[in-house]
Amino acid sequence: MRRSLKRIVLALLLVVVLLLAPVGYVELFCSADGNGESYEPKIADLEFRRxxxxxxxxxxxxxxxxxxxxxxxxxxxxxxxxxxxxxxxxxxxxxxxxxxxxxxxxxxxxxxxxxxxxxxxxxxxxxxxxxxxxxxxxxxxxxxxxxxxxxxxxxxxxxxxxxxxxxxxxxxxxxxxxxxxxxxxxxxxxxxxxxxxxxxxxxxxxxxxxxxxxxxxxxxxxxxxGGAQLRIRSIVTGMLPSELAAMEDVEIIDVTPDHVEIETPRYRAFTRIVARIAEAGGNMEEIAGNDDIMLTALSDRDAVALADGERLITTVGRDGFGGYRHLIDVKVVDLADTIRTLAARSARLEHVYDY
Missing domain, CATH: 1.20.120 (Four Helix Bundle (Hemerythrin (Met), subunit A))
Structure with missing residues (x-):
């Protein structure tokens, strides 16, 4: 009886070790590199900075x-x-x-x-x-x-x-x-x-x-x-306030001679809105007080061509679908251009990660 109990305890400990091993690896061998560049946000409301x-x-x-x-x-x-x-x-x-x-x-x-x-x-x-x-x-x-x-x-x-x-x-x-x-x-x-x-x-x-x-x-x-913040604010250029206001789920917050500040839903809805802005010829200048952002692009190949300023973080397989998912780091000001050029690179936008 005691021997069986000991085996059960050892088996449970082994399971715990196996589950925690990736955590240890990430913390020990995947350390952060650098502190980043400073950026002065244009979005004034601190509640909408992330x-x-x-x-x-x-x-x-x-x-x-x-x-x-x-x-x-x-x-x-x-x-x-x-x-x-x-x-x-x-x-x-x-x-x-x-x-x-x-x-x-x-x-x-x-x-x-x-x-x-x-x-x-x-x-x-x-x-x-x-x-x-x-x-x-x-x-x-x-x-x-x-x-x-x-x-x-x-x-x-x-x-x-x-x-x-x-x-x-x-x-x-x-x-x-x-x-x-x-x-x-x-x-x-x-x-x-x-x-x-x-x-x-x-x-x-x-x-x-x-x-x-x-x-x-x-x-x-x-x-x-109290629950997650479900709204996000962005700075858009290259489009009239009336054009942005006509888009579903887009609320105009502020208009200046240089840009328009908008508020939208987050998550998948945000990706669709950014894609529509890119398609309409607009550009993102800032999102949630930031000038860098990550997106994922899908393709049938395990490599994707990168434009100037883009950085490939990693590529993983798409389990259940086939093909590949590419995690790409871009400047917010280049985000719309990246989206517009993905098709020419045999890729398509999957998601923009809104902090």
Missing amino acids: AEANSYMTYPEWHIVYAYQGLAETLRTGDEHRFGYASSIAGFWQAACALNRVAGSHGGGDFDTRATMHTIGVSFTFEMAMKALYEEMLGRLSAALRGSEKSPQDVDAAEMAADYGRFLEQTPWYKYDFDAAVARLWAEPLTMPVRGWERRLALGGEWKAKAAYARAIATAVDAAT
């Missing part, structure tokens, strides 16, 4: 969003065991290492920001590893017994994954209604009993656990911060 390093340090959260979207893409035609769980984990930590270095030249990520990155990284690693372990064994077995035709529970899981992926583009994960997802899963008919019950228990259990965890996180976030 730390420049956040543009780089928030990517890991989006990597998790992209992983769920990749899983949803996999489920359109296949089953969970076909998703690249290991490569998605590796991509997270590869990007985290590169971004921790680059953030140093933009003021550096503070302790809380890095701690958040590491916390979600460990959580993501554990979740993906557990899903891979289960889906490669029992999940694959039940899928084989089911045959090529998907069960109603499989169809529901694919629809939930797609809905969750879309939800994460604009809203924190802990606000998703996992309880409703469980109810929908269990409401599906059991036309294939083995696979149906296996999916009900496996996915239903996972989503119930996430629902409980989400409630705890939401309570903690609201108590600590």
